[in-house]
Amino acid sequence: xxxxxxxxxxxxxxxxxxxxxxxxxxxxxxxxxxxxxxxxxxxxxxxxxxxxxxxxxxxxxxxxxxxxxxxxxxxxxxxxxxxxxxxxxxxxxxxxxxxxxxxxxxxxxxxxxxxx
Amino acid sequence: xxxxxxxxxxxxxxxxxxxxxxxxxxxxxxxxxxxxxxxxxxxxxxxxxxxxxxxxxxxxxxxxxxxxxxxxxxxxxxxxxxxxxxxxxxxxxxxxxxxxxxxxxxxxxxxx
Numbered sequence: 001x002x003x004x005x006x007x008x009x010x011x012x013x014x015x016x017x018x019x020x021x022x023x024x025x026x027x028x029x030x031x032x033x034x035x036x037x038x039x040x041x042x043x044x045x046x047x048x049x050x051x052x053x054x055x056x057x058x059x060x061x062x063x064x065x066x067x068x069x070x071x072x073x074x075x076x077x078x079x080x081x082x083x084x085x086x087x088x089x090x091x092x093x094x095x096x097x098x099x100x101x102x103x104x105x106x107x108x109x110x111x112x113x114x115x116x
Numbered sequence: 117x118x119x120x121x122x123x124x125x126x127x128x129x130x131x132x133x134x135x136x137x138x139x140x141x142x143x144x145x146x147x148x149x150x151x152x153x154x155x156x157x158x159x160x161x162x163x164x165x166x167x168x169x170x171x172x173x174x175x176x177x178x179x180x181x182x183x184x185x186x187x188x189x190x191x192x193x194x195x196x197x198x199x200x201x202x203x204x205x206x207x208x209x210x211x212x213x214x215x216x217x218x219x220x221x222x223x224x225x226x227x228x
Contacts, residue, residue, distance in 0.1 A: 004158075020216060033215055045206060045219035052215070091158060095215075103149065104208075104217060107157035 002027045004094050006107035013082045014115050020067075021077045021110045023092030024049070029053075031097050034075045038105040048090070051075065058101070079112075087114040118143045122207050122220035125163075129197055130228050137223050139191045139207030146212040148190040153175065153204040162205075165190055167213075197227040 003026045013019035025034070036048040051059045051068050058066050063080045080085055092107040120141045123208075129135055141148065149164040161174030165184040179201055181193040191208075192199060207220040 041205065043224075045208075047216060050215060054220075093159075103161050103164060104151075104159070106160070108156055108225045110157045 002029075002032075002096065002105050004092055004095050004105050004107040006092055006110050008110045009108070010111045010113065012113040012115060013086075014080070015082055015084060017082055018078060018080045019082055019112065021079075021090050021092075021112065023075045023077070023107055025073050025075065025092075025094050025105075027073065027094065027096075029096055029098075033095040033097070034066075035093040035095070036064070036066070036075075036077045037091045037093060037106075038086075039091065039109075040085075040087070047090075049077065082114050084114050084116075087112055118206055120209050120218050120220040122205075122223050124223060125221060127223045128226045128228065132196050135194050135225075137194075137205060137207075137225070139190045139192065140188050140218060141207075141209040141218065142188065143191075143209065143211065143218065144187065145209035145218070146187070149174070149185070150180070150182065150190070150192045151206045151208065151216075153169060153206065159206065162192070177215045179181065183199040189214050197225075201225065202227045220227055 005024045034051045038046045038048050048079045049064050053094045065078045069074045089109045091109045093104040146167045150162040153159045160176050163182040165171040179191045202224040204225045208217045210217045
């Protein structure tokens with residue numbers, strides 16, 4: 001079974017600075033999908049960014065980018081120019097292309113605090 | 117507007133009193149899932165459905181039931197709730213050819 005590990009329960013960043021959230025995963029599959037979700041105090045799950053394992057190029061969405069290291073099974077999220085609205089819980093998630101077709105395996109989350 | 121709608125958003129109940137949390141999506145998605153979120157554990161899948169009348173267990177199915185009689189609806193049933201089912205619950209759906217899951221707004225359940 002796949003597992004996802006987020007080793008940083010909490011992180012803090014100053015406004016306008018850059019922060020990197022770590023995520024590692026364990027899998028024997030060669031093809032899969034990785035995601036970062038943001039959960040603000042409203043509890044809504046918001047997709048931040050996604051990466052297909054077969055793509056070598058790191059995904060980027062505005063101020064959010066990933067560092068995908070397939071061999072190391074690492075999928076970190078970089079937030080540039082941090083804003084107060086980035087304060088939230090961030091979850092890393094894995095999805096297999098086969099088997100339980102819709103299952104996302106989540107990490108335990110990293111709570112990001114943004115300070116002035 | 118494309119959305120996944122869960123009801124109720126908040127629910128306080130007592131041990132043993134049957135309850136149903138409804139989930140409805142308006143995107144004609146084949147795949148639907150239920151997750152529970154607990155502190156320090158992230159989200160874990162309870163049940164999922166790949167289409168009408170096709171359901172299967174996820175990682176933590178004990179104490180829950182689901183049904184998929186219509187494509188748009190996927191209710192979560194707790195026939196005899198217990199305090200360890202106090203949690204935040206999410207419904208999610210996805211089109212079979214797409215990569216993105218759409219989540220409902222969550223249901224905060226407290227079982228006393």
